Structure formats: C-alpha cells, structure tokens
Amino acid sequence: MKKYLVTIAAGAALCLTAGAAMAGPTLDLVKKNGFIRCGVNPSLIGFAATNDAGEYQGFDVDYCKAVASAVFNDPSKVKYTPLNAKERFTALQSGEIDMLARNSTWTMSRDTQMGIMFTGVNYYDGQGFMVRKSQNISSALELNGATVCVQTGTTTELNLADYFKANKMDYTLVAFENNTDVNNAYDAGRCDALTTDASGLYATRLALQKPDDHIVLPEIISKEPLGPVVRQGDDEWFGLVKWVGFALVNAEELGITKENVEQMKATALDDQAQLAKDPSYKAKGSPDAARLLGVDGTFGQSIGLGNDWAFNVIKQMGNYGEIFDRNIGAGSKLQIARGLNALWSKGGIQYAPPIR
Amino acid sequence: MATAAELAYVQREEEPILPAPRSEIGAFAWFRQNLFSSVGNSIVTIIAILFLAWVIPPIVRWAFVDAVWTGPDREVCLPEGVGACWAYVNAKFAQFIYGRYPIDERWRVNLTGILFVAGIVPMAIPSIPFKRLNAIFLLGVFPVAAVVLLTGGHFDISFDWLFGLLVVAALLSGLVVAMTTDVRERGLAGIVTLLAIAAAVVAFAYGDGRDTVGYFAGDVGRGGLVNARLVILVAGSAALIAGLVAILRTPGEPGAGRVGALWIGAGVLELVFFALTIDFGLRPVETQLWGGLLVTLVVAIIGMVTSLPLGILLALGRRSKMPVVRFLSVVFIEFWRGVPLITVLFMASVMLPVFLPPGVTFDKLLRALIGVALFTSAYIAEVVRGGLQAIPRGQYEAAAAMGLKFGPMMRLVVLPQALKIVIPGIVNSFISLFKDTSLVLIVGILDLLGTVQQGFNDANWTSSKTPATGYVFAAVVFWMFCFGMSRYSIYTENRLNTGHRRR
Numbered sequence: 001m002k003k004y005l006v007t008i009a010a011g012a013a014l015c016l017t018a019g020a021a022m023a024g025p026t027l028d029l030v031k032k033n034g035f036i037r038c039g040v041n042p043s044l045i046g047f048a049a050t051n052d053a054g055e056y057q058g059f060d061v062d063y064c065k066a067v068a069s070a071v072f073n074d075p076s077k078v079k080y081t082p083l084n085a086k087e088r089f090t091a092l093q094s095g096e097i098d099m100l101a102r103n104s105t106w107t108m109s110r111d112t113q114m115g116i117m118f119t120g121v122n123y124y125d126g127q128g129f130m131v132r133k134s135q136n137i138s139s140a141l142e143l144n145g146a147t148v149c150v151q152t153g154t155t156t157e158l159n160l161a162d163y164f165k166a167n168k169m170d171y172t173l174v175a176f177e178n179n180t181d182v183n184n185a186y187d188a189g190r191c192d193a194l195t196t197d198a199s200g201l202y203a204t205r206l207a208l209q210k211p212d213d214h215i216v217l218p219e220i221i222s223k224e225p226l227g228p229v230v231r232q233g234d235d236e237w238f239g240l241v242k243w244v245g246f247a248l249v250n251a252e253e254l255g256i257t258k259e260n261v262e263q264m265k266a267t268a269l270d271d272q273a274q275l276a277k278d279p280s281y282k283a284k285g286s287p288d289a290a291r292l293l294g295v296d297g298t299f300g301q302s303i304g305l306g307n308d309w310a311f312n313v314i315k316q317m318g319n320y321g322e323i324f325d326r327n328i329g330a331g332s333k334l335q336i337a338r339g340l341n342a343l344w345s346k347g348g349i350q351y352a353p354p355i356r
Numbered sequence: 357m358a359t360a361a362e363l364a365y366v367q368r369e370e371e372p373i374l375p376a377p378r379s380e381i382g383a384f385a386w387f388r389q390n391l392f393s394s395v396g397n398s399i400v401t402i403i404a405i406l407f408l409a410w411v412i413p414p415i416v417r418w419a420f421v422d423a424v425w426t427g428p429d430r431e432v433c434l435p436e437g438v439g440a441c442w443a444y445v446n447a448k449f450a451q452f453i454y455g456r457y458p459i460d461e462r463w464r465v466n467l468t469g470i471l472f473v474a475g476i477v478p479m480a481i482p483s484i485p486f487k488r489l490n491a492i493f494l495l496g497v498f499p500v501a502a503v504v505l506l507t508g509g510h511f512d513i514s515f516d517w518l519f520g521l522l523v524v525a526a527l528l529s530g531l532v533v534a535m536t537t538d539v540r541e542r543g544l545a546g547i548v549t550l551l552a553i554a555a556a557v558v559a560f561a562y563g564d565g566r567d568t569v570g571y572f573a574g575d576v577g578r579g580g581l582v583n584a585r586l587v588i589l590v591a592g593s594a595a596l597i598a599g600l601v602a603i604l605r606t607p608g609e610p611g612a613g614r615v616g617a618l619w620i621g622a623g624v625l626e627l628v629f630f631a632l633t634i635d636f637g638l639r640p641v642e643t644q645l646w647g648g649l650l651v652t653l654v655v656a657i658i659g660m661v662t663s664l665p666l667g668i669l670l671a672l673g674r675r676s677k678m679p680v681v682r683f684l685s686v687v688f689i690e691f692w693r694g695v696p697l698i699t700v701l702f703m704a705s706v707m708l709p710v711f712l713p714p715g716v717t718f719d720k721l722l723r724a725l726i727g728v729a730l731f732t733s734a735y736i737a738e739v740v741r742g743g744l745q746a747i748p749r750g751q752y753e754a755a756a757a758m759g760l761k762f763g764p765m766m767r768l769v770v771l772p773q774a775l776k777i778v779i780p781g782i783v784n785s786f787i788s789l790f791k792d793t794s795l796v797l798i799v800g801i802l803d804l805l806g807t808v809q810q811g812f813n814d815a816n817w818t819s820s821k822t823p824a825t826g827y828v829f830a831a832v833v834f835w836m837f838c839f840g841m842s843r844y845s846i847y848t849e850n851r852l853n854t855g856h857r858r859r
C-alpha cells in the first residue's frame with residue numbers, strides 16, 4: 001500500500017513538474033521562434049481549409065492570424081498544425097502548439113480538468129434545422145409531425161427529442177450511423193428536416209444537389225460555444241489571446257474596419273494633439289477608439305506587446321464582423337446568418353469587455 | 357487385271373499450300389474458338405457483353421462526356437447533368453502532389469523524384485551494368501540527398517545525439533568482443549568499445565543539455581553545435597582512415613577485413629551525420645507541410661526499404677537456435693502482427709507526446725514512418741519464414757558440407773532460393789503497405805487521399821459532385837502504382853524462374 005502511495009505521489013509530482021515546466025512565458029518563445037504555432041482543423045468548411053495554393057484560410061485560421069498580427073504585425077507568421085479531434089488537446093498540453101483555434105466547444109470539464117483554458121467564444125454554434133424552401137416553413141416550431149434526419153448516438157439526437165417534447169410536437173426519426181448517410185438521405189428527400197450543429201448545416205447545404213433550395217431555420221436548440229484555447233499556466237499569453245479576440249469585437253462595435261482604421265487612428269491622434277493645446281476642444285473620435293488603437297493609454301504593454309497591437313490586428317485582419325463575413329457570413333459561399341453571433345447591440349450575444 | 361504398279365499413284369509434284377479454312381484463322385475464328393466454342397461459353401459471352409454495354413456508357417458519359425474540365429470554382433460543376441468535376445482535380449492538382457510544400461521550394465521535391473527515378477530505373481532493368489555502383493547510389497547517396505533536399509538539411513545535431521551514437525557504437529563493438537574468437541579482433545574491438553565509452557562520457561559531460569531533438573536550424577540556440585559537428589567529422593574521418601589502414605596493411609590476415617569493415621562502416625555513418633548538419637542554404641521545410649503523393653511515396657518507399665531487411669533478419673531470428681534471439685523475434689513479430697496499424701499510429705501521435713519530457717517534440721511523420729516500418733517488417737518476416745521453410749533440409753546440409761558458416765550459407769545458398777519463392781508474398785505485403793499509407797490520415801498527416809478529402813471542405817469547391825470525382829482520381833493514382841508493382845513482380849518472377857513454375 002505504501003509503495004502504491006509513493007508511486008502515486010511520484011506520478012503526481014511528475015505531472016506537477018510537467019505542468020510547471022509548461023508554465024513558461026509562451027510569448028517569449030513565440031517571439032524567439034518568430035512565429036505562432038497554431039493548431040487548426042485539417043479541414044472544416046469556412047473555419048479552416050486549404051485554398052488552391054495550399055494555404056490555410058478560414059474563420060478559425062483568421063484568429064491565428066489575428067494573434068500573429070498583434071505580436072508581429074504580420075499575419076503570415078503562423079505555423080499551422082492540422083490536428084484531429086483526438087489529438088488537439090494533447091498537442092496543446094505537450095507544448096507542440098502555442099494556441100488552438102479549432103472549433104472546440106467550451107465545456108466545464110475541458111476548462112477545468114484538462115490543463116487548458118478557453119480564451120472566449122468566437123462563434124456561438126448550436127444545433128439547428130435545415131428544411132426545403134418549398135415547404136414554406138420559417139420556424140422550427142412549425143415542424144410538428146415532420147420526419148427528421150439525424151446521426152445516431154450523438155447528443156444531437158437527445159437535443160432533438162428534448163426540444164420536440166418541450167414544445168409538445170411530434171416527429172419521426174430517421175437515424176443513420178454516419179454523417180454522409182444522413183446528408184444523402186436528406187438530399188434524396190427521405191426526411192423533411194435535417195438537424196446538426198448550425199455551422200455544419202450550412203456546410204452540408206453547399207454539398208447538396210441544389211443548395212439554393214434549402215434554408216436553415218433561425219432556432220438554435222443547444223449550446224456549442226466555440227473558441228480559441230491556450231495552455232493553462234501562462235496568464236500573460238492567456239490574456240493576450242483573450243484580448244485579441246475582445247479587440248476584434250470591440251472594433252466592430254466602434255465601427256473600426258480594415259478600411260478606416262488608419263483614418264480612425266489619425267483622428268484620435270489629432271484629437272489628442274488638439275486637446276493638449278485646448279482643453280475645451282471637442283473630440284471628433286470616441287475615447288474608446290483612442291484607447292483601442294493605442295493612442296491613449298498603455299494597454300498593449302500590459303499584455304507584453306506594443307501599444308499599437310489592436311491597430312495592427314484590425315489593419316491586417318479587419319474587425320470581428322469582417323472576419324465573420326468573409327469566411328462564413330454573407331461575403332462567403334457558406335452564407336451563415338449572424339444570428340447569435342451578431343453584436344449584443346444588434347440582437348446577438350457577441351459582447352466584449354471594454355478596454356479601459 | 358492391272359498390276360499393283362499400274363494402279364499405284366505417285367504424286368510427283370507438291371500439292372499447292374491452301375490457306376487455312378475460314379473457321380481456323382482471323383478474327384472470326386478467334387471469336388468462334390474463344391468466345392462461342394460451346395453453348396455455355398456463348399451464353400457467358402453474351403451476358404458479359406450485355407453487362408459491359410450496360411456499365412461502360414454511363415461511366416464514359418460521367419467521366420468524359422458530361423465532365424467539366426476547367427473552371428475557377430464550384431459554380432462550373434453545379435449545373436444539373438454535369439458529370440465528373442475534373443475542374444476540382446485540375447485546380448488542386450499541385451496540392452495533391454506536394455501538399456502544402458511551399459510553392460517556390462517544390463523544385464526540391466521534383467529533383468528528389470528525378471534522382472529517385474534515375475536510381476531505380478537502371479536498377480530495375482537487369483541488362484544495365486554497374487549494378488553495384490547503382491546500388492551504392494540508390495541506398496547510400498540518394499537517401500542522404502533526399503533527406504537534405506526535402507527537409508532542407510542543416511540538422512541540429514546536439515551532443516545528446518552524439519552521445520547516443522557513441523553508445524550505439526560501444527554496444528556494437530562490445531558485441532564483436534563477445535562474439536569473436538580471434539584474439540587480435542577481440543583486442544581491437546575491445547579498444548573501440550573503451551574509446552566509444554570514453555567519448556560518450558566526454559560528450560555527456562560537456563553536452564549542452566538541450567533536450568530538443570530533431571529541431572531545424574534557427575529554431576533553437578546553436579551553442580555547442582559546432583563542437584559536436586567537429587567531433588563527428590574528426591571521428592568519422594579517423595574511423596574511415598583506420599578502416600582502410602586495417603584492410604591495406606594486413607591483407608589476408610583473418611579478422612582484419614572484418615575489423616576494417618566495421619571501422620569504415622562507422623566512419624561512413626558519422627560522415628553521413630556530418631553531411632546532414634551542413635548548411636546548404638536550403639530553406640527548412642517541416643514535414644508538417646508535406647502532403648499528397650509526396651507523403652504517400654515517402655511513407656511507402658521508406659516502409660518498403662526498411663521493412664525488407666528487418667523482416668529477413670526477424671525471419672532468420674525466429675528460426676534461430678539461440679533461444680534469446682528466437683524469443684525476442686517471436687515477441688516482436690507477434691506483437692506487431694497482433695496490433696492494428698491504426699492503434700500503432702494513434703499511440704505514436706497521442707500517447708508518445710505524453711511520455712516524452714515537456715518541450716521535446718518528435719517529428720510526426722517520423723513517428724508514423726517508424727510505426728509503419730516496424731509493422732510491415734513483422735509481416736515480411738512471416739512471409740520470408742514461409743520461404744525459408746520451403747527450402748529442403750538438404751540445401752542447408754549441402755552448404756554446411758561445403759564448409760560454409762551460417763552467414764555465407766544464408767547469403768549464398770538459402771536466401772536466394774527462399775526469397776525467389778516468396779516474391780509474390782513480399783510484393784503482396786508491399787502493395788498492402790502502399791495502400792495502408794492512407795492511414796496516416798488519422799494522425800493528422802495528409803497523404804494523397806487525405807489531401808483529396810481535405811479539398812472537399814474548401815468552400816470554393818464543395819459540391820455534390822466533388823467527392824465522387826476526388827475519390828475516383830485517388831483510386832486511379834493508387835491503382836496505377838499498385839498495378840505497376842504487381843507487373844514488375846511478375847516480370848521478376850519470370851526472370852528468376854529456374855524451373856519451379858508450372859507450365
């Protein structure tokens with residue numbers, strides 16, 4: 001028994017030292033390497049996929065690029081590591097990558113038990129429904145009596161049952177083992193509706209025979225908050241990645257875009273100069289923008305960067321709305337509606353703490 | 357009554373040679389003899405023709421007539437009635453070959469390919485001379501050149517590596533000490549062992565303690581590197597010279613050749629390591645960026661080249677009379693045969709990082725390569741063992757009667773016969789290895805199939821027609837390679853056939 005205890009203690013000590021050794025300053029390593037090692041999905045439509053030239057692009061990929069822009073003012077300073085679902089967290093824990101931007105759902109067990117930390121939510125995903133336009137349905141609540149295609153053995157199936165029960169509706173289940181079969185069955189007209197995570201629905205729609213004949217209903221019936229992840233134990237790096245995400249959302253809120261960021265900064269600088277001369281001068285730009293763009297205050301220094309960190313991010317990548325739009329939103333082939341991912345001021349729940 | 361002589365008819369001129377009857381020559385006869393020789397045959401023929409008429413036109417229509425060949429994105433493949441979306445393969449073709457290998461560095465992959473073809477083609481054609489030089493190029497020079505070209509070379513060989521190398525050297529020469537009966541040889545090998553151990557201790561003591569293994573230049577501090585390289589260069593050259601001296605100065609003396617060969621081998625090995633540390637000014641390209649057919653071929657070829665000798669050794673080990681060797685061989689073979697390749701790859705990608713000390717990364721492709729090579733070697737071992745068992749006992753006895761020791765007996769008498777018998781089995785294993793390379797997909801390395809599948813998720817190309825086209829393309833490429841291997845194997849079998857074939 002004693003022997004066991006010793007073994008366990010030794011094991012625990014090993015784990016602790018391993019954890020402690022990991023807690024090194026990631027930012028220093030990143031700066032020394034000259035690039036960020038970012039774990040991404042090998043291929044997920046709109047979020048991370050290679051283009052014809054073999055370069056990664058997508059919504060999650062842009063988060064890697066945004067962090068690289070903050071650190072190096074150069075979005076190309078990223079080394080992408082394609083990771084599958086099983087190895088993603090191991091790769092982060094073992095120090096193979098500096099951050100993970102791979103459509104990972106933020107759950108309590110992952111956040112508290114796996115030695116990793118979610119830096120925020122960049123995409124509120126959740127289970128939704130897709131139907132044919134010809135059915136003239138505009139809400140999931142009109143699906144009473146529908147046949148629904150679903151993948152077996154997933155939480156999707158349970159969520160579906162709960163939702164229909166809660167809303168006192170009937171449905172007929174058509175379940176398949178594998179995702180391709182589910183999609184093919186829906187495409188062949190074996191069911192009225194298809195259900196899975198909303199981002200997946202939009203992706204599936206592209207692969208249907210006639211994508212334009214289908215719509216995704218607005219209801220989201222489960223919570224799948226996706227976000228970037230970093231290793232536990234390096235608070236500075238955690239703060240950096242977290243605030244790059246917040247800066248993107250704040251920029252959208254303040255109306256700062258890739259286009260006008262230079263001009264906004266110029267305005268803020270001008271305001272500052274005028275104010276120094278004449279205290280009663282009425283500023284043209286908002287004080288929030290001045291702080292975000294590094295004109296006022298030293299917020300960049302508190303995360304180990306220069307004060308123009310957010311300016312560089314927006315200059316290179318645009319704001320949250322622009323990133324969303326060009327990769328998965330209206331400006332992309334996927335055409336995902338903003339929905340929950342609209343700003344809090346516009347009916348969504350994307351909300352960033354202020355930079356003060 | 358006429359006499360027999362009067363009645364006798366003697367033909368005095370040759371009958372004109374008539375053409376063969378219509379039923380015996382030409383296409384008509386061929387059809388009659390082969391396709392319609394009996395009622396049963398005729399029925400089968402007609403059914404087969406109907407089947408082909410039913411199957412081929414839709415395939416041709418899908419693959420050629422209705423296919424879309426070029427286009428900027430998925431829109432061209434969307435219209436109804438469009439067959440294969442070759443535009444997708446067209447747009448992604450370079451990616452299918454090179455993966456994410458940087459575009460302006462792809463000439464290095466091409467050059468490696470050209471070198472490989474230049475080495476393998478003359479090797480595969482029996483009538484071309486200089487086979488020995490060719491083999492030295494293909495198995496000695498080419499691998500080093502390929503590693504340098506593909507990765508960029510300039511490996512950071514730290515003292516830790518050197519330490520490892522020296523320990524291996526010490527073990528090997530220690531083995532010679534244990535096995536040899538020649539006093540001189542034992543003395544020399546003993547000295548080598550002591551020297552290697554001493555050098556290992558020095559390397560360990562003065563090592564820079566860095567635990568980064570296999571990092572590329574520029575990633576980590578380079579302190580101590582120059583010294584480690586110098587040690588390798590000096591030791592390698594010294595070993596080479598010592599080996600040559602040993603052979604030249606004591607010609608004909610028993611053991612001298614073997615000791616010389618040992619030294620030369622060690623020298624060449626160290627010089628190879630030195631070559632890998634040289635900066636050729638090539639930009640490093642991590643294996644992370646490799647993909648497509650490049651990865652398929654790298655995994656398949658390295659798997660084949662390493663698993664064959666390893667498999668032969670294991671097969672001999674399994675039939676050995678030495679219990680420890682036999683036991684270890686059996687354990688090795690049964691372990692690797694008993695574990696699915698997917699499990700091996702998962703272990704390599706998910707479990708290994710957990711056991712390694714923090715900060716140490718081990719190249720993912722290398723992990724997969726080692727897994728695949730060990731896995732295949734176990735299968736090859738069993739195939740070769742089958743061949744060894746087919747050799748009659750008389751052959752062993754005859755060889756022994758000629759005074760051959762174990763090594764020459766195997767090399768000159770048994771293995772040439774055994775390997776000839778098992779060519780189909782070996783090629784079978786190789787073909788299945790070639791197709792199994794796709795399993796590296798599950799550890800996040802994208803081979804040809806993986807790259808094709810990855811492309812399905814490029815929003816520019818996602819459509820209902822893309823997957824079918826992509827899979828057909830991948831299947832055709834795989835089939836071409838496997839069929840090529842199969843044909844060459846048949847050719848080799850026929851060439852080496854010395855009377856065992858049934859006619």
